[in-house]
Amino acid sequence: MRDTLNMQPEIASHEVGHLEHHVHHHKETFITKYIFSTDHKMISKQFLVTGIIWALIGGLFSVLFRLQLGFPDHSFPILETVFGRWAEGGKINAEFYYALITMHGTILIFFVLTAGLSGTFSNMLIPLQVGARDMASPFMNMLSYWFFFLASVIMFSSLFIQTGPASGGWTAYPPLSALGQASSGSKAGMDLWIISMALFVVSSLLGNLNYISTILNMRTKGMSMTRLPLTIWSFLFTAILGALAFPVLLSGLILLLFDRNLGTSFYLSDIFVAGQALSNEGGSAILFQHLFWFLGHPEVYIIILPTMGVVSEILAINARKPIFGYTAMIGSLLAICVLALFVWAHHMFVTGMNPFLGSVFVLLTLLIAVPSSIKVFNWLTTIWRGNIRFTPSMLYAIGFVSFFISGGLTGIWLGNSTIDIHLHDTMFNIAHFHLVMGVAAFFGMFAGVYHWFPKMFGRYLNITLSYIHFWVTLAGAYLIFWPMHYQGMAGMPRRYLDKSMWVSFSQFHALDAMISVVTIIVFLAQILFVFNFFYSMYKGRRCRSMNPWGATTLEWTTPVNPGHGNWVGKIPEVKRWAYDYSKDGRDFILQTEGPGENESVH
Amino acid sequence: MIVTTVAQEQNNKLHPLKFTLWVAIASIIMMFAGLTSAYIVKSNFSGWRTMAIPKIFWVSTVVILLSSITIYLALQKFRNREMQKYRALLGTTLVLGLLFIVCQFIGYSELWSQNVRFKGSSGAGQFFYVITGLHALHVLGGFVAMAIMFLRSFFGKTKSYSAVPVEVMGIYWHFVDILWIYLMVFFLITA
Numbered sequence: 001m002r003d004t005l006n007m008q009p010e011i012a013s014h015e016v017g018h019l020e021h022h023v024h025h026h027k028e029t030f031i032t033k034y035i036f037s038t039d040h041k042m043i044s045k046q047f048l049v050t051g052i053i054w055a056l057i058g059g060l061f062s063v064l065f066r067l068q069l070g071f072p073d074h075s076f077p078i079l080e081t082v083f084g085r086w087a088e089g090g091k092i093n094a095e096f097y098y099a100l101i102t103m104h105g106t107i108l109i110f111f112v113l114t115a116g117l118s119g120t121f122s123n124m125l126i127p128l129q130v131g132a133r134d135m136a137s138p139f140m141n142m143l144s145y146w147f148f149f150l151a152s153v154i155m156f157s158s159l160f161i162q163t164g165p166a167s168g169g170w171t172a173y174p175p176l177s178a179l180g181q182a183s184s185g186s187k188a189g190m191d192l193w194i195i196s197m198a199l200f201v202v203s204s205l206l207g208n209l210n211y212i213s214t215i216l217n218m219r220t221k222g223m224s225m226t227r228l229p230l231t232i233w234s235f236l237f238t239a240i241l242g243a244l245a246f247p248v249l250l251s252g253l254i255l256l257l258f259d260r261n262l263g264t265s266f267y268l269s270d271i272f273v274a275g276q277a278l279s280n281e282g283g284s285a286i287l288f289q290h291l292f293w294f295l296g297h298p299e300v301y302i303i304i305l306p307t308m309g310v311v312s313e314i315l316a317i318n319a320r321k322p323i324f325g326y327t328a329m330i331g332s333l334l335a336i337c338v339l340a341l342f343v344w345a346h347h348m349f350v351t352g353m354n355p356f357l358g359s360v361f362v363l364l365t366l367l368i369a370v371p372s373s374i375k376v377f378n379w380l381t382t383i384w385r386g387n388i389r390f391t392p393s394m395l396y397a398i399g400f401v402s403f404f405i406s407g408g409l410t411g412i413w414l415g416n417s418t419i420d421i422h423l424h425d426t427m428f429n430i431a432h433f434h435l436v437m438g439v440a441a442f443f444g445m446f447a448g449v450y451h452w453f454p455k456m457f458g459r460y461l462n463i464t465l466s467y468i469h470f471w472v473t474l475a476g477a478y479l480i481f482w483p484m485h486y487q488g489m490a491g492m493p494r495r496y497l498d499k500s501m502w503v504s505f506s507q508f509h510a511l512d513a514m515i516s517v518v519t520i521i522v523f524l525a526q527i528l529f530v531f532n533f534f535y536s537m538y539k540g541r542r543c544r545s546m547n548p549w550g551a552t553t554l555e556w557t558t559p560v561n562p563g564h565g566n567w568v569g570k571i572p573e574v575k576r577w578a579y580d581y582s583k584d585g586r587d588f589i590l591q592t593e594g595p596g597e598n599e600s601v602h
Numbered sequence: 603m604i605v606t607t608v609a610q611e612q613n614n615k616l617h618p619l620k621f622t623l624w625v626a627i628a629s630i631i632m633m634f635a636g637l638t639s640a641y642i643v644k645s646n647f648s649g650w651r652t653m654a655i656p657k658i659f660w661v662s663t664v665v666i667l668l669s670s671i672t673i674y675l676a677l678q679k680f681r682n683r684e685m686q687k688y689r690a691l692l693g694t695t696l697v698l699g700l701l702f703i704v705c706q707f708i709g710y711s712e713l714w715s716q717n718v719r720f721k722g723s724s725g726a727g728q729f730f731y732v733i734t735g736l737h738a739l740h741v742l743g744g745f746v747a748m749a750i751m752f753l754r755s756f757f758g759k760t761k762s763y764s765a766v767p768v769e770v771m772g773i774y775w776h777f778v779d780i781l782w783i784y785l786m787v788f789f790l791i792t793a
Contacts, residue, residue: 136618136619136621136622137618137619137622140622205626205629208629209622209625209626209629210622212621212622212625213618213619213621213622213625214618216621217616217617217618217621218618243625243626243628243629243632244628244629244632245632246629247629247630247632247633247636248632248633248636250633251634251636251637251640251736252636252640254732254736255637255640255732258720258728258732262720262721263721263722264720264721264724264728264732265649265722265723265724266640266644266724266728266729269647269649269724279721279722279723280722280723280724281648281649281722281723281724282644282647282648282649282650282651282723282724282725283644283647283724284643284644284647287640287643287644290640291636291640294636
């Protein structure tokens with residue numbers, strides 16, 4: 001394996017003079033270089049490290065509530081030692097449990113898989129792969145991170161207030177989220193949640209504007225849209241979706257803030273709290289659901305699209321084959337992006353929606369299966385009979401395809417309103433979206449981190465630890481989520497604190513315990529990854545080659561540790577598309593190389 | 603720094619900053635589209651209260667229209683390097699912008715005294731405060747940016763001949779103007 005990973009020793013020796021070279025644009029102090037940096041590569045690392053910290057917190061929360069779900073009768077004194085009154089007698093109390101599941105969702109969906117994922121890879125790869133020295137507006141890019149940081153600080157501090165963080169679910173449905181008297185988590189924790197999310201929306205908008213305009217305006221000479229790597233295409237569609245969907249969430253949250261603090265009735269109507277009638281009238285909780293899911297559904301594509309691009313790139317590179325159906329890949333990205341905006345109501349089939357309206361959303365939802373299948377088919381045909389190198393990033397990319405298929409198939413079940421009535425809010429739903437957008441997106445993200453780590457830090461991640469991390473996570477993720485389908489089909493609801501009073505679910509006690517044990521093991525494997533990440537950042541094997549994976553794209557024409565500005569000297573010109581692998585007897589041809597005399601059509 | 607050098611290196615048709623602004627405008631439009639469609643949905647529910655739009659909002663409409671004209675002229679003068687007139691026109695736009703916000707504020711207090719309040723059952727008034735308030739925030743944001751630009755035209759250390767910042771400012775200002783017209787028409791029809 002060592003050999004395959006060190007593919008281009010000749011390039012390394014050839015370019016070694018360049019590598020030590022450092023480009024100095026301006027004097028850098030610690031603060032301008034690491035904190036208020038405008039370099040897209042540093043901002044990308046800031047997003048990644050913040051995302052990792054959030055992932056650890058969000059993952060830890062899932063371990064905690066899995067302890068409750070797997071061992072509802074058991075008491076863990078250590079919980080009381082750490083969390084005090086939130087876990088009196090070593091048992092997680094109800095308020096704490098709901099806070100945990102709410103924050104688990106919020107943190108992983110928004111702070112890790114949106115900001116941590118897009119923030120890392122869009123920032124890192126867009127300028128490097130389109131051939132730009134930096135983003136369209138490096139200053140806005142810095143602001144994007146700092147708004148995210150501010151949102152993070154507020155969300156993090158909400159974990160420590162006396163009444164606890166928001167606990168009405170990550171979807172923040174009113175009236176639970178609109179009335180402070182509804183639960184202790186609906187008090188200050190909810191306000192902090194809304195403020196944090198508003199800042200988060202600003203951050204993601206600043207980022208998305210930058211991504212779009214960089215991709216469309218700052219491509220180097222010769223880099224036509226159809227020569228872009230698929231990563232860039234997927235980042236573009238992600239950013240467009242984000243720019244169109246997040247503002248609607250913001251408007252929903254602003255109305256929620258008014259309802260909470262100023263007594264308006266946007267979402268509230270005819271409500272009695274403790275026998276007292278509230279003055280609110282004429283509001284509609286369903287209105288919030290519409291506004292929320294208009295973002296909420298595109299949000300899952302904001303999560304999965306970047307990883308689709310990353311995986312397409314990694315599969316082609318490590319199968320040493322051109323991507324199969326490049327145009328179809330772009331077309332299906334576009335189709336997913338458009339459809340994503342018109343299917344939000346499939347989250348609301350059980351809200352008393354007119355069945356005829358529901359059937360329209362069923363149709364549109366099931367249509368998404370078409371572009372998704374095109375993509376899966378193209379990934380499989382890309383690696384079909386390829387000369388596959390099983391690097392950790394390739395394993396993760398293949399794992400991504402596996403999870404995307406097994407999680408995506410159950411989407412067809414849930415997209416049917418008739419079946420959804422039975423499966424809605426059951427563990428089946430949990431299994432579905434965790435596989436298709438949770439685990440799959442994480443696998444895509446891991447694939448990306450393993451693949452571009454040498455570009456980020458000039459070193460490799462430790463291979464042995466990577467393989468352990470992969471196999472434990474792959475097996476663990478299936479062991480955790482596969483059984484949940486059966487629980488859900490048997491009607492076991494999600495979000496319940498304790499289901500032991502239902503005799504019909506007693507058959508699942510052992511299964512739940514198994515899931516919880518596996519969750520702990522998988523969590524430990526992630527800690528192994530985090531250790532590997534930070535250890536390799538400083539002590540990992542040095543990358544001595546400019547192009548360690550033998551890839552064709554522009555980021556591998558920069559020095560091993562590129563300075564601010566990316567290329568020494570002129571920006572390279574692009575003369576071909578990004579997927580010339582195993583062509584005319586050559587292993588790969590860089591995008592900067594012109595067409596050869598006897599070259600077959602490109 | 604980087605922006606300008608990159609822009610020169612790559613011969614663009616549309617300046618990246620201007621393009622970015624257009625995408626941002628699309629985002630802002632989505633936000634207001636979300637809010638106004640929420641309004642339409644809600645207006646069919648029971649307990650809906652209507653309102654009468656105070657006359658002062660007509661004044662603010664005229665004011666913001668005028669300010670659109672002055673910033674357009676300011677851009678013309680900047681292009682012709684008539685800096686004195688440019689500064690005067692930019693200053694006028696600033697004053698008009700401030701006047702607009704003051705008019706809005708007077709309008710809100712008038713509504714408030716007509717007993718259109720936040721509390722209680724839903725109605726056009728609650729939406730009006732939120733939607734036009736958000737619009738006013740966007741105007742205020744433009745106002746701050748323009749004020750910085752105005753001060754820079756006096757005290758700026760470097761002389762800039764690029765019209766791009768002024769153009770970007772102008773596009774944004776016209777946008778908040780058009781957005782206001784849309785909102786005004788929307789509320790006139792529905793409230």
